[in-house]
Amino acid sequence: MKFLQTLSVARRTIFLSLGFMLVLSAVRLITNADDITSSGTISSTMRVATPILLAGLAGLWAERVGIVNIGIEGMMIIGTWFGGYGAWKWGSWAGIALAIIAGSLVGLLHALATVRFNVNHVVSGIAINILAAGATEYLSIIFFKGQKGGGESQSPTGKGGYGEFDMPFLTGGRVGSWRSPDILGWIERKHDLPLLPDLAGFARGLLSDVYVPTLLAIALVPLTGYILWRTRFGLRLRSSGESPQAGESLGVPINRLRYQAMAVSGGLAGFAGAYLSCVFTSTYRQGQTGGQGYIGLATTIFGNWNPFGVLRGAILFGFPTALKFRDEKNVPALLLVVATVLVVVAIISFTRQKQILAMGLLFGSALSATTYFLVDEVPQEFVAATPYIVTILVLVGAQQQLRPPAHAGAPYRAGENH
Amino acid sequence: MSENSESHSGPLAVELHGISKSFPGVIANYAIELMVRPGTIHAIVGENGAGKSTLMKTLYGMHQPDDGTITVNGHAVQFKTPTEAIAAGIGMVHQHFMLADNLTIIENIILGAEPTDNRGRINFGVARERIEVLMASLGATFDPGTNVSELGVGQRQRVEILKVLYRGAKILILDEPTAVLVPQEVEELFETLKRLVLDGSTVIFISHKLDEVLTYCDEITVMRQGTTVAHTTPAQVDRRTLAQLMVGSDLPDPSGRETEVGEDIRLQVLGLNVASEIPGAKLALQDININVHSGEIVGIAGVEGNGQFELCEAILGLRPKLSGTISVGGNELSGSDTRTRREMGLSYIAFDRHREGLLLDSPLWENTFLGREENATLTAGPFMKNRSIEADSRVIIERFGVLTPSEQVPAFALSGGNQQKLVVGREMASNPKILLAAHPTRGVDVGAQSAIWDELRIARDRGLAVLLISADLEELIGLSDRILVMFDGHITAELDPNTATPEMLGTYMTGGEIVTSL
Amino acid sequence: MKSQRLQRVLVTSASSLLAVFVALCICAVILLITGKDPIQAYSTLFGAAGDIKVLQGTLNRATPLMISAAAVAIGFKMNLFNIGVEGQMRVALLATAVAGAAIDLPAPLHILFSLVVAMATGAIWAAFAGWLKVKRGVNEVISTIMLNFVALSLVAWAFKSFFTADNAPGVLLAKTKELPPSAWFPDIVERRLNGMFFIAILVLVLFYVLVWKTKFGFQLRASGANPGAARVTGVNPKRMVMISMLMSGALAGLVGMRALLGDVHAYQNNLAEQQGFNGIAVALLGRNHPLGIFISALLFGYLGEASGRLQLEDIPKEITTIMTGIIVLAVVIINEAVKRWDDKRIQHKAALALATRVVAE
Structure with a gap:
């Protein structure tokens, strides 16, 4: 059944992660770049990955119902502004709530244009991005300019208080007023061991110093899987993205579903924006999203329109940035990781009779490894471009494996397509 | 006939009386009389364009008739939408499947009628159980958890039937279900239908393949030119009579022509083989040999989908050939692109003017x-x-x-x-020197039709070589100097329009063979 | 006989005007809600139209918009959505700045050389997207978005690592080596209106002639309108995709040249920023027609130029950005609605004309 397939994607994610940890561990031992698996890096990865994850889920909800959402970036921009406004007035949770509502409304606007008026999805998305950028700039001047700490392009500092989370006993969280031991932290510091400290670091990264909104975002992954693959609503929603004609012929209200899904998509994008302006930082700043909505779109594709795949993509895309934040010197070690992973994939391709692809991968691996020995630093720009390059490569090399919703982006009007 | 219906034990499953339906410029159906007894497989046969599909859409509520009455299980009904037809126990298996490839079989079947608990959660266990019961009654063996994208055509059709049965339909309409199936699948399909009938369902089966109709169906209604012309059973007719009923007893007279067919061969196709688009399927065209002389119209008769489209595409250079040669005026065309071929005097009236x-x-x-x-x-x-x-x-x-x-x-x-x-x-x-004319008068009114025919004749008299592909026998016989019949990617017969009989045409077009010397 | 054509033009223009009007109304409401006086705002905004300096600035701002809109529109004519104009422009900017500064030529040749380099590099970057589409079936929307960001990073990196010139004292912003004056595109009005304006007009005229007056343009439009029909006449759709992508990229390369050759004369990070994206809005409002693009570019150029005056009245100039967004959204929605209505009208008229003809016969 389809849900089991999603679960098996989850299982595969765990399996792949373990394999990846092994590679990371080996590279760490060779290069002494201890930070590449430290709990600090992992928790930092999760922080960087949260908005990407949310934007990716926003893309997933939209495309699953059959609407291409290029406007995620715009919806995120709206989210950052309203997040900043709400946090300034009432606190960060209110900011998040406000951003989700505002994002939903923009999502509904996109649905109105594409469903009711049959406007090209890409065109509508672009219009929304332009509109969102203009609206937030205007609103900032009206509401933030002249306020204490605020200005033309930024909000006054918001009230914090979204909460952080530490797991008792494993990562030293508090039970009442007593601070429990930090077992994982103890293991993590045994740097000479293989794999064990890496796993401990990974687990500790996930369980200590975690923003509660990040936990929420992660919880949305299985929740999305459950809703889309387990409920009537979800099945109908997916049928709208796969073959609205089939759904329509069986009495499924396609248009209503599209509005509903776009409200969710917009809300998720709004949440992603608010995360940037109320959690990751505590002020709205113009241009804060920096194209993360598009990375979200890339993540939807990379994750094969599956929530667990999106999670995988968000972590993968967030990891290099997080590493960079922590310590630049660790980034070149990633080149070795890339080289190793490419060799593994090349071997797999070779066994599947794809010699040319395998040769290409081996070449890439060699290139990557050589670069490691030649450079001391990977330029920031390459880290920034990674998600996009990876997505293009996936589209070129693994298109047979991709299963986009068959009808996403195609024009559809009820009763006219037979 | 209608008096007889009173003598049956129960009410008829479906009775249509005096149904007519016209679209702007076309009368698609008129004076339709159809009586389907419950528990039978009832075939509706007729050529392309005889009005079968229009009739079935009327019955399924996809549009409303202009006139006439519909009775289902003894109750007069008027369906405004297919949903109402479904509620009355009628289900339709469309020729073009309405399936979502990336959803599982279960999901496709239950969509819109999902068994759920009160929180909207689908009870897949219940659904699977019900579907497995239905599958057993069909003799279907696939795993309902797999994606539809992994199924073959025959299995997809089985899923469409399951969709209809799942909603409790007792009267099934199948619109040309065998058009897309290979012979083995056809046999399986009829096994399935037989089981359904034994379980108390009624099947209305639209087809133009006489062999399967005679072999598997209980009763037959023949349609021609928009109306029902006969109601019979396989026991009462043979293939020859049925073909004659379908095509009509009076073929139009071949047009006399004053001019002579030219000597030179304008278009020559020799030993042409073309692969199918579906990997692993049999060839779309097999060993095709055609000569068209200047001033000659060569008709290609045949039910659509038997290789005519691929033939045109191959001649135009839009589709690669496996082997064989195509020459225009003695010049072999291999290696020249479509543009060049058109420059050489090749012209093309496409199959579908909109596409x-x-x-x-x-x-x-x-x-x-x-x-x-x-x-x-x-x-x-x-x-x-x-x-x-x-x-x-x-x-x-x-x-x-x-x-x-x-x-x-x-x-x-x-x-x-x-x-x-x-x-x-x-x-x-x-x-042009050569015209490929595919259904040149399809869907046009009578006036336009005769105008187009006149133009074709005039051009022919001036020396144009025409390869005329048509499903309209009047057109074929009225225009052609020779008629080739295509079936299943082969040319199965060459006929002289002056001596061709409806029976011969009907037999060859529907895949039969006449054991006489040609 | 010509009246049909005229009517279509009228209907098209009317729906675009309506969109602009609707956008003005919505923005008036926004101004009101936020406590500003819309009448004062609009009279300030449009009152600037009489100022010759504002008009010169408008033409200057419209220059890159016209070119980037043409780049987008040529894709649209083939049903291709090139969102990558921004990235193609950026690659071309750096390449031209570097190549132009490295070479010595007499003035007209040097400018010509620079323009050719710009078009070539823009086309090469666009060719990636074309190749991905033709050979790999990758949707050009996705690939051009991704390639935009790759271009952004690649150019920023190359600029920072290899091509930053030593700054003159007092200049903070990093630049490439300045182009020799022989590569400078002359101004029409000193510091106000650059001669690239004529190139933009030339681009629109050539675009019109190519798309509407040549066989090639006809085939391009035919492939966009119905690929199936074009295919059976022997037009190779994949080839058309590749060609239109290359042409679009070549034009994209020209977009930044007003800023580079006509203004800054060196590459810097924010040079011509957003001008590739803004072309999409202009093309949409201009209905992909050169005349429409010209007028829309003037409108957007004017909004940009005159918006500064709003601030004197304490009205945020960003209202014009909102206006741009609403105009685009309104124009696409109204176009769809109007097209639906107009199609029905034409069909009805044709049927009516037929009926009378038949009766007459």
């Missing part, structure tokens, strides 16, 4: 220019001579009697018949 013939949103003068960019009077170097193109367009409009306010009107605004005349006019305007 391949017209730019619907563009004005008529652009449509008459399409494909004639190398015409020296219409262009100068790389530039279009818009004035000449518009003037030329007016000439075509005038000559072919296209009814339109002007050549500036977009093509979508014209009626089907006028659109077709425009396409024919364009293809004839370049004074």
Whole structure:
């Protein structure tokens, strides 16, 4: 059944992660770049990955119902502004709530244009991005300019208080007023061991110093899987993205579903924006999203329109940035990781009779490894471009494996397509 | 006939009386009488365009009849939507499947009628159980958890049937279900249908393949030219009579012609083999040999989908061939692209004017220019001579009697018949040497039809070589000098229109063989 | 006979005007809600139209918009959505800045050389997207978005690592080596209106001639309108995709040249920023027609130029950005609605004309 397939994607994610940890561990031992698996890096990865994850889920909800959402970036921009406004007035949770509502409304606007008026999805998305950028700039001047700490392009500092989370006993969280031991932290510091400290670091990264909104975002992954693959609503929603004609012929209200899904998509994008302006930082700043909505779109594709795949993509895309934040010197070690992973994939391709692809991968691996020995630093720009390059490569090399919703982006009007 | 129905034990499953339905310019159905007894497989046979599909859409509530009554299980009904037909226990298996590839079989079947708990959670266990029971009754063996994308055509059809049964339909309409199936799957399908009938269902089966109808069905209604012409059973008729009923007893007279067929071979196809688009399927065209002389119209008869489309595409160079040669005026065409072939005097009236013939949103003068960019009077170097193109367009409009306010009107605004005349006019305007004409008068009114036929005759008399593909026997016999019958990618017979009988045509077109010397 | 054509033009222009009007109304409401006086705002905004300096600035701002809109529109004519104009422009900017500064030529040749380099590099970057589409079936929307960001990073990196010139004292912003004056595109009005304006007009005229007056343009439009019909006449759709992508990229390369050759004369990070994206809005409002693009570019150029005056009245100039967004959204929605209505009208008229003709016969 389809849900089991999603679960098996989850299982595969765990399996792949373990394999990846092994590679990371080996590279760490060779290069002494201890930070590449430290709990600090992992928790930092999760922080960087949260908005990407949310934007990716926003893309997933939209495309699953059959609407291409290029406007995620715009919806995120709206989210950052309203997040900043709400946090300034009432606190960060209110900011998040406000951003989700505002994002939903923009999502509904996109649905109105594409469903009711049959406007090209890409065109509508672009219009929304332009509109969102203009609206937030205007609103900032009206509401933030002249306020204490605020200005033309930024909000006054918001009230914090979204909460952080530490797991008792494993990562030293508090039970009442007593601070429990930090077992994982103890293991993590045994740097000479293989794999064990890496796993401990990974687990500790996930369980200590975690923003509660990040936990929420992660919880949305299985929740999305459950809703889309387990409920009537979800099945109908997916049928709208796969073959609205089939759904329509069986009495499924396609248009209503599209509005509903776009409200969710917009809300998720709004949440992603608010995360940037109320959690990751505590002020709205113009241009804060920096194209993360598009990375979200890339993540939807990379994750094969599956929530667990999106999670995988968000972590993968967030990891290099997080590493960079922590310590630049660790980034070149990633080149070795890339080289190793490419060799593994090349071997797999070779066994599947794809010699040319395998040769290409081996070449890439060699290139990557050589670069490691030649450079001391990977330029920031390459880290920034990674998600996009990876997505293009996936589209070129693994298109047979991709299963986009068959009808996403195609024009559809009820009763006219037979 | 209607008096007889009273004597049956129960009410008829379906009874249609005096149904008529017309669309702008076309009478699709009139004076339809259909009686389907419960627990039977009832075949509706007829040629392409005999009105079978229109009738079934009426029954399924996809449109309303202009006149007549529909009775289901003894109750008079009027369906406004398919949903109402479904509620009355009628289910339809469309020729083009309505399935979502990336959903599982279960998901496709239960969509819109999902068993859920009160929180909206689907109870897949219940669904699977019900589906497995239905599958057992069909004799289907696939795992309902797999994606539809992994299924073959026959299995997909099985899923469509399951969809209908899952909703409790007792009367199943199957629209040309065997058109897409290989022989083995056809057999399986009928096994399935037999089981269903034993379980108390009624099946209405639309087809034009007489063999399967005679072998598997209980009763037969024959349709011709929009109405029902006979109601019979396999025991009462043989294949020959049935073919005759379907095609009509009086074939039109072949047109006498004053001119002679030329000596030179304009178009020659030798030993042509073309692969199917579906990997692993049998060849789309197998060992095709055709000669068309100057001043000759060679008709290709056959039910659609037997290789005619692939033949045209291969001749035009739009589809690669496996082996064989195609020559125009003695020049072998291998290696020349479509443009070059058209320059050599090849012209093409496409199968579907909307998909391949017209730019619907563009004005008529652009449509008459399409494909004639190398015409020296219409262009100068790389530039279009818009004035000449518009003037030329007016000439075509005038000559072919296209009814339109002007050549500036977009093509979508014209009626089907006028659109077709425009396409024919364009293809004839370049004074071609060879014309591939696929269904040149499909969907056009009688006036337009005879105008197009006259133009074809005139051009032929001037030496044009025509390969005429048609499903309209009147057209084939009325125009052709020779008729080739295509079936299943082969040319199965060559007939002289002067001596061809409806029976011969019907037999060859439906895959039968006549054991006489040709 | 010509009246049909005229009517279509009228309907098209009317729906675009309506969209602009609707956008003005919505923005008036926004101004009101936020406590500003819309009448005062609009009279300030449009009152600037009489100022010759504002008009010169408008033409200057419209220059890159016209070119980037043409780049977008040529894709649209083929049903291709090139969102990558921004990235193609950026690659071309750096390449031209570097190549132009490295070479010595007499003035007209040097400018010509620079323009050719710009077009070539823009086309090469666009060719990636074309190749991905033709050979790999990758949707050009996705690939051009991704390639935009790759271009952004690649150019930023190359600029920072290899091509930053030593700054003159007092200049903070990093630049490439300045182009020799022989590569400078002359101004029409000193510091106000650059001669690239004529190139933009030339681009629009050539675009019109190519798309509407040549055989090639006809085939391009035919492939966009109905690929199936074009295919059976022997037009190779894949080839058309590749060609239109290359042409679009070549034009994209020209977009930044007003800023580079006509203004800054060196590459810097924010040079011509957003001008590739803004072309999409201009093309949409201009309905992909050169004349429409010209007028829309003037409108957007004017909004940009005159918006500064709003601030004197304490009205945020960003209202014009909102206006741009609403105009685009309104224009696409109204176009769809109007097209639906107009199609029905034409069909009805054709049927009517037929009926009278038949009666007459």
